[in-house]
Amino acid sequence: MACRGSGVQIPLAPRMNKNVNDEREHAAYDFAYVQEKWLPIWDQVQPFKSGRADDTREKKYVLDMFPYPSGDLHMGHAEAYALGDVIARYWVQKGFNVMHPIAWDAFGLPAENAAIKRNSDPRIWTYENIAVQKASMRRFACSFDWDRVFNTCDPEYYKWNQWLFLKLHERGLAYRKDSAVNWCPGCQTVLANEQVVAGLCERCDSAVTKKKLNQWYFKITDYADRLLDDMAQLEGKWPEKVLMMQRNWIGRSTGANVSFVIEGRTEPVTIYTTRPDTLYGATFMVVAADSELAAELVVGTGVETEFNSYLEKIKADSDIDRLATDRPKSGVFLNRYAINPVNGAKLPIWVSDYVLADYGTGAIMAVPAHDQRDLDFAKAFALPVVVVVETGEEDPNTSGVATTGDGKLVNSGALNGLNKADAIAAINSQLEKDGLGKSARNYRLRDWLVSRQRYWGTPIPIIHCSSCGEVPVPADQLPLTLPDAKGLDLKPKGTSPLGAATDWVNVACPKCGAASKRDTDTMDTFVDSSWYYLRYPSSTVHDQPFLKKDIETWLPVDQYVGGVTHAILHLLYSRFFTKVLNDMGMVNFNEPFTRLLNQGMVVMDGSAMSKSRGNLVALSDELEKHGVDAIRLSMVFAGPPEDDVDWSDVSPSGSVKFLTRAWRLSGDVTSAPGADFSKGDVSLRKVTHKALNDAGFAVESFRFNVAVARVMELVNATRKAIDSGCGGSDPAVREAVEAIAIMISLVAPFTAEEMWERLGHKPAVALAGWPAVDPKLLVADSVEAVIQINGKIKERIDVSPTITDAELEALALAHPTIVAELGTNAPKKVIARAPKLVNIVA
């Protein structure tokens, strides 16, 4: 009845881009106008400014992963920032001093590649894109504290990358070594292990090859145990999936190092095994073909030619070839023997590429009966297979399947009869006693290769002097800025473009003054992002990377939000940096991110959006069509935040409809601001308080979509109350609509602000405060109880929430339906669970 009229009569603000005279245009509110209206006002009010000197609120640090400025924001950004905003805005409403900062991860290859294409400077492209993204974020109403912005390509920022590099260098955690490194022929640079995905470059998908180079590394392996063990702190706070991936990546294994005497060599060779219990089953030894040990062992054997051609062959193989599952085993027999320390057996020594040079000691004892790879090798070269663990499975000799389970040891001297665990303990202590070995650990994790042969990154602050060696650039000369890109050929060619900047490269040694050269490589950009979260609280400080006092105030990050693509790389590196800084006494915690939320991706028709697939949805188009609030709402409501959002399943127009319904409510409230809610209609008040309670709980448990559903229910209930219930003048209606505005402000800030104004309040609704939930309004007057017979529901009755088991049981047994069902049979047993259920076992 009055519903429609009252909505229409509220005078609309003048429209900016619609026909004012179009009377038939319904009172659907004009999102474009509302967006333009509030942005400048928010710029003044600054509701999200954090860390004011007089702020006494408890702190909360909500962090979104910072963007790479590759162009304008896309759908993925929209989702990520919409979700981060829900959390940040919620904590603001709950009365916290929230720091929700943003910056730009601005070094990296795309800028450099764009510069090459346009024959210009990567700086130009980068800063242009940053300006575009920044403007888009403001329009998207991100609740960022804009006073803390920085870019990692600013010398004021990367100065501290260099400073940190030198600190790591001082501590022996940054070092150079010759090694076979991952080489991307597309990007013409080396890659960290973490950047090789299934044998391909994570950036350009080229097949990664190996190259022997001298490169800089960070010694992350020194922290392997701590990176693993400290995950106990994150249990239940980070997605289990991410923890699992990190554990997997670090890949700690326990076993033993065992010495084998080599005929004709004075030094024994140590091998690493996780199954020392199977030592008696070793029938040959395999050495990694590309290891130094192999090169040494082959000398004088007469098989050098064969060995060398084998080495050539495997070098040509890319990682992709190596990953093929059905790859046949290959190798060369070295004509030499090792002696099994426990039984004196002569073990032929082979080289093969299935043993990795950089894991363990690069040499293994082969136990073909109990290791599939060894068995495959033994079969390929007709080597003996000796079973030493009776597992009850078929003999590997005949089945071709190695047995890896537990069982009784056989053919193993003193170990006979023991099970696996006891045998490992026994042999380990025996080996240790005899000085032949000891228990050991190994990790899949390798040191972090940080050198890059590209221009657009942080220059490595080292000077190479022929007499002094690696000399750090003195701290007072930092930042060591990049040379001008002008005149440099940035095209990838396998060595750093910085090498061509001769004025820059040639420098006097800071120690002895001799003519020396700067290191021409730049740092992996993951160095930049490994500590940026520490910079926000002190982003305007220029004589230190961050202030201790600021760190103690704000860190660690309470809530981190970002994509699961960084589950290993960025998160592992950041955890590593934090631990190093903790050891340096610079931070007082050892895990940087207390809680982590990984949002899913935005996909289209089930697959990732991409130009080539032709399923790209432009964020700007969607915003133009439906408005910022509707897109944000659609993202949040589409499902649990961890799940992918399939844009073909969401309905932005449905979001617009809902927002309009909510907004229209604010025009139907006729009571004055400050009305006494306690005098309001109790049934609506109960709905309001339940919604506030449930939505708050849902937000805190990351079920934002459920929170939105609760608000939708409240909107519907309020609509009903206005039209056919207590009416718009009832204070309960004001209470409900104000609660809706506040709850909606987490997702749809423009609509919420507009509602808030129409309700007679001043901006900003973001600071209105989450209304206190009255527990008295959360109890229902009556609840529905079910009566079951043998677990099947027969009746439903309304009962008081305080009914006792006995009363409920009596009611149930007296119910006509139940009496009829039971007939003359007496129930065997009655289970009452007041006030919700009675089950009669008949």
Place this chain on the structure above:
RNA sequence: GCCUCGGUACUCCAACGGUAGAGAGGGCAGUCUCAAACACUGCACAGUGUCGGUUCAAAUCCGACUCGGGGCACCA
């Protein structure tokens, strides 16, 4: 191959071992309108992957299978 997460209505999502629901969506009807659209109101819509176990009671716990997603992948 190994590890891991999941399978509920047309779709996307909910349900302390105890009533399978809410919201969205699409459909139909009514109100309003000259009419339509919008809006409002009402209605209908249909479901726990398979098999077994535990239990008074299983979507929920356990086991097997199956299907789908993700991760790791010659790490000894």
